[in-house]
Amino acid sequence: MLELLAPAGSMEALKAAVQNGANAVYLGCGTFNARQSAKNFTPQALTEAVKYCHIRGVAVHLTLNTLVSDRETADACELIRSAAVSGVDAFIVQDLGVIRLCKQIAPQIPIHGSTQMTVHSLPGVLLCAAWGLSRVVLSRELSREEIRYICRNSPIEIEVFAHGALCMCYSGQCYLSAAIGGRSGNRGRCAQPCRQSYGHGRWENEYPLSLKDNCLVQYLKELEEMGVASIKLEGRMKRPEYVATVTAVYRQALQTGHVDRSMMRALHTAFNRQGFTDGYYTGNIGDGMFGIREEKGEDAAWLKEARLSYESTENPVVPITMQAVVTRHGSSLTVTDPEGRSCTVSGAMPELARAVELSQEALAARLEKTGGTPYHCVQIQSHIEPGLTLSAAVINGMRRDALNQLTALRARRESPRLGRQQKAEAYPGNRREPELTVQVTTREQITGRLLKLAPAVLYVPLHLLAEDPVWCRELCRQQRVCAVLPRIAHDGELPRLRQALSTVRGLGVTEALTGNLGLLLVLRECGMTMRGDFGLNIYNSYATNAARELELRSATLSFEMTLPQIRDVSKAVPCEILAYGRLPLMVTENCLIRGRTGECSCHMANGKLVDKTGAEFPVIRDGNTCRSVLLNGRKLNWLDRQEDLSRLGLWATRLYFTTENPREVDQVLNSYREPDAFDPGACTRGLYLRGLE
Numbered sequence: 001m002l003e004l005l006a007p008a009g010s011m012e013a014l015k016a017a018v019q020n021g022a023n024a025v026y027l028g029c030g031t032f033n034a035r036q037s038a039k040n041f042t043p044q045a046l047t048e049a050v051k052y053c054h055i056r057g058v059a060v061h062l063t064l065n066t067l068v069s070d071r072e073t074a075d076a077c078e079l080i081r082s083a084a085v086s087g088v089d090a091f092i093v094q095d096l097g098v099i100r101l102c103k104q105i106a107p108q109i110p111i112h113g114s115t116q117m118t119v120h121s122l123p124g125v126l127l128c129a130a131w132g133l134s135r136v137v138l139s140r141e142l143s144r145e146e147i148r149y150i151c152r153n154s155p156i157e158i159e160v161f162a163h164g165a166l167c168m169c170y171s172g173q174c175y176l177s178a179a180i181g182g183r184s185g186n187r188g189r190c191a192q193p194c195r196q197s198y199g200h201g202r203w204e205n206e207y208p209l210s211l212k213d214n215c216l217v218q219y220l221k222e223l224e225e226m227g228v229a230s231i232k233l234e235g236r237m238k239r240p241e242y243v244a245t246v247t248a249v250y251r252q253a254l255q256t257g258h259v260d261r262s263m264m265r266a267l268h269t270a271f272n273r274q275g276f277t278d279g280y281y282t283g284n285i286g287d288g289m290f291g292i293r294e295e296k297g298e299d300a301a302w303l304k305e306a307r308l309s310y311e312s313t314e315n316p317v318v319p320i321t322m323q324a325v326v327t328r329h330g331s332s333l334t335v336t337d338p339e340g341r342s343c344t345v346s347g348a349m350p351e352l353a354r355a356v357e358l359s360q361e362a363l364a365a366r367l368e369k370t371g372g373t374p375y376h377c378v379q380i381q382s383h384i385e386p387g388l389t390l391s392a393a394v395i396n397g398m399r400r401d402a403l404n405q406l407t408a409l410r411a412r413r414e415s416p417r418l419g420r421q422q423k424a425e426a427y428p429g430n431r432r433e434p435e436l437t438v439q440v441t442t443r444e445q446i447t448g449r450l451l452k453l454a455p456a457v458l459y460v461p462l463h464l465l466a467e468d469p470v471w472c473r474e475l476c477r478q479q480r481v482c483a484v485l486p487r488i489a490h491d492g493e494l495p496r497l498r499q500a501l502s503t504v505r506g507l508g509v510t511e512a513l514t515g516n517l518g519l520l521l522v523l524r525e526c527g528m529t530m531r532g533d534f535g536l537n538i539y540n541s542y543a544t545n546a547a548r549e550l551e552l553r554s555a556t557l558s559f560e561m562t563l564p565q566i567r568d569v570s571k572a573v574p575c576e577i578l579a580y581g582r583l584p585l586m587v588t589e590n591c592l593i594r595g596r597t598g599e600c601s602c603h604m605a606n607g608k609l610v611d612k613t614g615a616e617f618p619v620i621r622d623g624n625t626c627r628s629v630l631l632n633g634r635k636l637n638w639l640d641r642q643e644d645l646s647r648l649g650l651w652a653t654r655l656y657f658t659t660e661n662p663r664e665v666d667q668v669l670n671s672y673r674e675p676d677a678f679d680p681g682a683c684t685r686g687l688y689l690r691g692l693e
Contacts, residue, residue, distance in 0.1 A: 002224040002231060004254060005061070005159070006247045009236035010039035012310075014049055016244035017058075018317070019310035021251030024059035026092060028236065030079050032072075033063040033188055043079070047086040051411040056374045057318050057338070059089040064102070065114035066188045067095050067539035067558065069565055070424075077421045080105045087413040092137070093117075094172060094186070097424070097542025103132055104419050110134040115161065116172035116186065117517060118535070121491045122150050124518025129156045135229065137161070139170055140214060141589040142490070143283045148226045149491055157229035162220070163246055163267075164234020166211040166277070166289075168194045169586035169630075170488060173515075173535055176585040178560050179632050180615070184692045186537060186560060194586075195292070198609040198617075208592060208609065212291035215267065215276035217253050238271060241306035245270040248309060269302045285590055316376035320406070322367050324382040324398075326350050326358060331390055333367070333398040335375075335406050343405035347398040350388040358389045366395040373403050424541035427548075429571040429649015436672070437576060437654045439484065439513075440665075441620060443471075445657045449666045451478055456652055457531075459484045459513050463624040466500035469507055476508030483528075485514040486623035487535055487587045493625075494522060501526045511553065520550060529553050534578065541570035548572040554651060559583060559636070562691045567648045574651030579638040580668060581656025582618060583686065586630035592619045593628065606659060608633075618659050631658055637683035639668070640675035 006017035008027040017025050027049065028040040041049055050060050062083050068076045076098060080091070084106035091102050091109060094116035102111050113119055113128045113136040120139035128136050135157035138147065151158050167174060167185075176193050178184035183191045194209035216223065216231070223231060233246050249263045267276070274291030278284070309315075323334040331347035350358070360382050368377045435456035440446055443464050450458075458475075462483040465472040475481055483504055489497055497519075501512065505528065512528045514520065515535020523530045532538065532547055532555040539558045547555040554574040557566055566577060593607045607619040609630065616633035638645055638653070645653050655672065657665055 002220065002254060003059075003229060004247065004250055005230050005232045007164075007233060007235040007238070007243060008049070009238070010240065011041070011045060011049060013236075013238075013240040013243045014052070016240040016306075016310040017247050018053060018056050019315040020244045020248040021315075021317070022058060022247050024061060024089070024230070025053060026061040026063055026232070026236075028063045028188075029083060030075070031188070032066050032068060032076055032079060032098075043082045043086070046083060046088070050087045054087065054413065055318075055407050055410045057410075060087075061090040061092050061112065062088045063092045063114070064098055065092050065094040065116045067184075067186045067537055067560070068098055069561075070540050070568060073097070073101065073421075073424075073540060073542065077101055077105055081418060084109055084416045084418060087416075090135070095537070095539060095543060096546040097540045099131060099133070100542045100546060101421060104422050106416060107419055108416050112159065113137060114172075115139060118170050118172040118488075119517060120146075120170070121489060121494065121518040122153050123494070123521040124516070125150055125154050125156065125158070127517050127521050129154070135159055137232065140166055141170060141280050141488075144219070144222065144226075144281050145283075146490055146492070147223075147228065147281075151227035154227075158227070159230040159232055160216075160223060160228050161214060161234060162216040162223070162231035163250065164213055166214050166280075168209040168211055168588050168590070170589070172537060173487065173587050174585070175560065175583065176630065178687060178692060179583060179585050182687070182690060182693050184560050186539075186558075187692055189693055193611075196611060198611050200607060200609060203610045203612050203614065207290060207292050209586075210273065210292050211289050211590075212273045212275055212277040213271065214278070214280070216278055216281055217250060217259050217263070217267070218278070219281065220250070220253050221257055235271075240310070241303050242270045244306045244309045245302070266302075269299055270306075280589065286594070289590065314372050314374055316370060316374060318375050318410075319378045320370075320375045321379040322377055322381070322402075324363055324367060324380065324384075326363070326382070326384045326388055326390060328385060328388065331394070331398065333402050335402045337406060337410060341406065341409050343402050343409060345398050345401040345405065347390065348394045350385075350390050353387055353389040356389070357387050358384055360384060363390075363395065366392055367399050369396075369399070370403065373407075375403060375406075424545050424570055425572065426541065426570045427544075427572045429567075430574070430651050431649070433646050434576070434648075434650040435652040437652045439581075439654055439656045441658050444662050445660060445665050446475070447662045447665050447669075449669050453669055453672075454479065455655075456480065457482050457511070459654075461623055462486075462497070462500050462504065462512070465504045465507070465509055469503065472504060472507045472509065480511075481509050482511040482513050482531060483509050484533075484623075485512055485516065485519050485523075486625055486627075487515060487584075487629070488589070488622060488625070488627055489516060489519060489522075498522060498526060501528060515556075524551075532556060532573075534559055534584075539565075541572070544570050544572040544575065556654070560687050560692060563644065563648060563688050566650070566688070571649050571651075576650055576652035576654055577645070577648075577688075578636060578656050579642075579645060579653035580636060580672075581654075582631035582633070582635050582658045584629050584658075585617070585632055586628075587622055588628045588630065591626045591628055592630065594626075620658055632684070634682060634684040636686045637678060638685070638688070639671045640678050642675070
């Protein structure tokens with residue numbers, strides 16, 4: 001059966017979800033979840049929430065889907081431990097280090113890979129399976145064919161976002177909010193700058209980063225036939241009435257197999273951004289996917305109806321069977337739930353009937369009155385000796401006592417087997433000056449001065465190396481070259497990517513850089529040495545140890561870390577950071593250049609978005625794909641403070657060239673040797689100093 005997974009940003013929203021037909025809810029507790037602005041739950045409230053759900057046959061998935069710093073790991077471990085004791089049914093996790101902690105502390109509780117892990121291919125799913133995850137939430141950008149292929153070949157459960165807000169950027173790869181406001185989406189504090197207005201080349205009152213809400217209610221049967229295990233409804237930041245309505249509509253669609261106008265009208269009333277979109281799922285990517293929230297007055301009738309669905313009565317969601325016995329020796333009632341739990345209570349001694357003896361029909365009519373409880377009776381078996389009667393009060397009392405005992409039994413869970421946190425193994429960092437690495441985006445940026453400088457590693461896009469074998473072979477003779485893989489690579493793109501890797505390996509390129517979990521398996525299959533890029537979001541010592549376990553030659557630490565965090569993190573693998581360049585703030589499936597012109601010309605020219613403050617955000621391609629990378633207008637620059645970086649234990653610092661022409665590249669290389677004064681108008685120190693909120 002397809003699981004209906006609903007959001008619970010508060011206890012009221014949780015009840016709204018459960019009372020309207022959710023099979024499971026997902027919620028946050030404390031600070032380690034991607035919706036810190038929701039009310040969320042305290043550890044004490046979490047225990048009550050789990051009991052409430054389990055009594056009603058609903059699972060609880062706890063979101064632990066943010067990056068955790070070394071100083072926060074003790075608190076994260078305490079939350080994992082207390083949540084396990086509370087009886088949560090699964091952890092939803094992003095951070096590779098947190099996965100290790102969950103496995104150490106609560107090994108019996110399943111781990112689900114969050115959409116923040118940016119898993120969008122079968123190799124990504126297989127890697128998660130190898131790491132012990134039991135489910136993966138796929139990126140929202142996948143089409144029905146891609147989801148079907150993954151489900152057909154996946155050894156673990158697949159979860160798909162079916163309804164709610166769509167981020168313009170692949171989840172887990174957005175740094176826009178962090179860069180411009182210090183509020184990181186990877187830390188649960190996204191300020192949603194994508195919903196603001198931008199223009200192409202100059203500011204206009206347009207919204208090229210604001211997508212309509214996703215809506216797959218029409219495709220539930222298809223998703224179930226594919227083998228999808230769970231469909232997720234977004235909305236932990238939304239009001240309980242929204243949760244009630246959307247959950248009810250999707251429950252009705254699952255039960256009836258059809259969607260009518262009234263159901264769509266209910267979804268529109270609850271929340272929409274100029275309608276809904278199924279563009280990613282159906283492959284209709286483009287202008288029709290974009291929209292903004294239009295402020296409207298509250299619909300009082302809808303609010304009242306939605307509240308009534310969870311405030312006024314208990315929705316009977318648990319089917320039970322009853323067995324009643326009435327003899328001269330006594331009376332008893334046994335109730336049994338779908339999982340086989342049974343409770344038996346005894347009632348008063350029956351009396352001899354003076355007028356009307358107790359019939360099976362009369363007994364059943366009184367026992368099946370389970371209103372106000374989570375239960376509905378689907379079968380009653382009874383044995384009544386002739387000539388006896390029981391008062392309505394006695395029958396009602398047996399029913400009430402039996403259901404109360406069953407409720408207590410359903411709320412109870414065996415104490416989990418807990419393990420102990422193992423300290424992340426501390427590896428000392430490099431005590432020498434960091435090496436220099438350089439990453440280019442175009443062939444022209446590989447200037448004579450750059451080659452003369454002889455960086456420790458030169459990162460070059462894979463497609464540039466593969467398309468000119470003669471040039472690639474000559475470059476490898478002069479320089480240690482590492483191929484840069486695309487940020488995103490769906491399954492249909494992997495054969496061509498494997499071919500390109502085979503080509504460049506034969507030309508002398510033996511290393512590749514990737515920030516994509518799925519491509520780690522591809523690189524291993526191709527016999528390439530693997531280096532980890534910033535997209536892996538390595539943020540703590542447990543994660544660097546995970547990188548060592550994954551056999552990475554090096555790892556790029558998150559540029560959302562501060563210098564002290566970088567200094568103190570275990571250097572389980574050689575670590576590098578970005579020290580110069582336009583930071584990549586988004587990677588998008590929708591081509592931002594096409595959004596400007598209506599036609600895709602990103603292979604010919606770059607573009608830029610401009611916000612209402614005049615800040616510019618250049619746009620380039622992700623490799624040679626039609627996906628866009630949104631860059632920061634102000635360049636990260638630590639060239640004048642290399643001494644500070646030399647104290648961090650780093651293997652290397654990287655210069656990252658994106659929009660620079662050859663002359664500008666050479667100017668930066670000169671500044672690396674003889675630093676210029678820092679220009680705060682054109683440059684930024686990034687988050688290394690100011691950190692995140």
